[in-house]
Amino acid sequence: EVQLVQSGAEVKKPGESLRISCKGSGYSxxxxxxxxVRQMPGKGLEWMGKxxxxxxxxxxxxxxxxxxxxxxxxxxxxxxxxxxxxxxxxTAMYYCARHKDIFEDYWGQGTLVTVSS
Amino acid sequence: xxVLTQPPSVSAAPGQKxxxxxxxxxxxxxxxxxxxxxxxxxxxPKLLIYENNKRPSGIPDRFSGSKSGTSATLGIxxxxxxxxxxxxxxxxxxxxxxxxxxxxxxLTVL
Numbered sequence: 001e002v003q004l005v006q007s008g009a010e011v012k013k014p015g016e017s018l019r020i021s022c023k024g025s026g027y028s029x030x031x032x033x034x035x036x037v038r039q040m041p042g043k044g045l046e047w048m049g050k051x052x053x054x055x056x057x058x059x060x061x062x063x064x065x066x067x068x069x070x071x072x073x074x075x076x077x078x079x080x081x082x083x084x085x086x087x088x089x090x091t092a093m094y095y096c097a098r099h100k101d102i103f104e105d106y107w108g109q110g111t112l113v114t115v116s117s
Numbered sequence: 118x119x120v121l122t123q124p125p126s127v128s129a130a131p132g133q134k135x136x137x138x139x140x141x142x143x144x145x146x147x148x149x150x151x152x153x154x155x156x157x158x159x160x161x162p163k164l165l166i167y168e169n170n171k172r173p174s175g176i177p178d179r180f181s182g183s184k185s186g187t188s189a190t191l192g193i194x195x196x197x198x199x200x201x202x203x204x205x206x207x208x209x210x211x212x213x214x215x216x217x218x219x220x221x222x223x224l225t226v227l
Contacts, residue, residue, distance in 0.1 A: 035216065037162075044119060045154075045162070045205050047216035061215035095162065102209040102216065103152035105173065107161040 002026040004034075004096055004108035011114045012086050019082040020111045022096030030054050033099035034079040036070060039110075040092040050099045051079060086115045120145060121206055121219035128225040129196050137191040137222045139206030145217055149209045151189040153182055156203045156221070165204075166191065198226050 007021040022034060035050035049060035051070045058070050072079040079096060094111050097104035122140040129135040139151065153166040164173050166182035169189065181192040189206055206219040 037218075039158070044203075044221040045156070045207075045218040047207070047218060050216070059214065062213055093159070097162075099216075101168075102149055103164065103167045103207060104154075104162070104216075105164050105167070107163070109161050110159065 002098065002106045004098060004106055006094075006096055006108040006111045009112040009114070011116070013117055014086055014088055014115055016086050016115075017082070017084050018086055018113065019080050020094060020113065022079045022081075022108050024077045024079070024098065027098070029077040030074050034070075034072065035097050035099040035104055036068075036079075036081045037095045037097060037104070038064075038092045039095070045095075048081070053079070086113075088115050088117075091115045119220040120210055120213070120217040121208070123204075123206060123219035123222045125220070126223045126225065128227055130227050131196055131198060133196050134192065134194045135196060135224065136193075137204050137206075137224070139189045139191070139219050141187050141189075141208065141217075143187060144212040145187075145208050145210040146184065146189055147187040148211060151182065151184050152207045153180075153189075153191045154205045154207060156205060158203065162205070193224070196226050200224060201226050 003025045005023050030053040033050045036048040038046045048064045051058045069082040096108040098106040150168040154162045156162040169184040170182045179194045203221045205221045210217045
């Protein structure tokens with residue numbers, strides 16, 4: 001069974017750094033991409049970017065380029081989404097998903113990130 | 118403002134049929150496959166339709182998808198109260214070199 005299990009909710013202050021994780025199981029991790037999707041409170045889904053687990057090549061949406069970093073450690077079948085300096089506007093639910101062709105076929109349960117002073 | 122345009126809400130009675138539209142452009146829907154997702158906020162979204170009209174294993178044939186030009190449509194027949202959720206269309210945008218979603222449509226089963 002394909003599963004993507006994300007790390008738990010985080011509460012951080014503006015300016016702090018953060019890395020959240022997404023661990024894949026039940027499939028060959030490096031044969032697919034992992035994408036990250038943001039959902040701000042009361043808003044819709046926004047595609048942030050993806051990483052090719054075979055070579056760690058990344059592709060970011062222009063809206064998120066330079067604001068976040070997507071990485072992975074294939075030895076533990078885990079992908080990451082990272083911020084170096086959080087802002088209040090980063091408060092959102094973040095989902096990872098297995099990216100196949102041009103769609104997301106399996107999704108993680110989401111990680112709620114709250115940024116507040 | 119989302120790249121793909123969906124109606125904010127639709128509603129219908131149990132047992133009836135509803136359609137949800139998704140409008141884009143030649144850089145996204147016009148030249149790429151469309152997918153559809155079911156989402157209850159706070160839970161994992163679920164893939165309903167991929168490559169315009171294909172259903173993953175386990176998705177009932179009450180759900181269907183179609184595409185024409187730069188628009189796509191999700192159809193749901195035999196509506197059930199359990200179908201109440203947000204529905205999103207998605208595709209690739211070749212100009213942005215990025216995935217894009219519609220703004221989401223909230224389905225209410227009256």
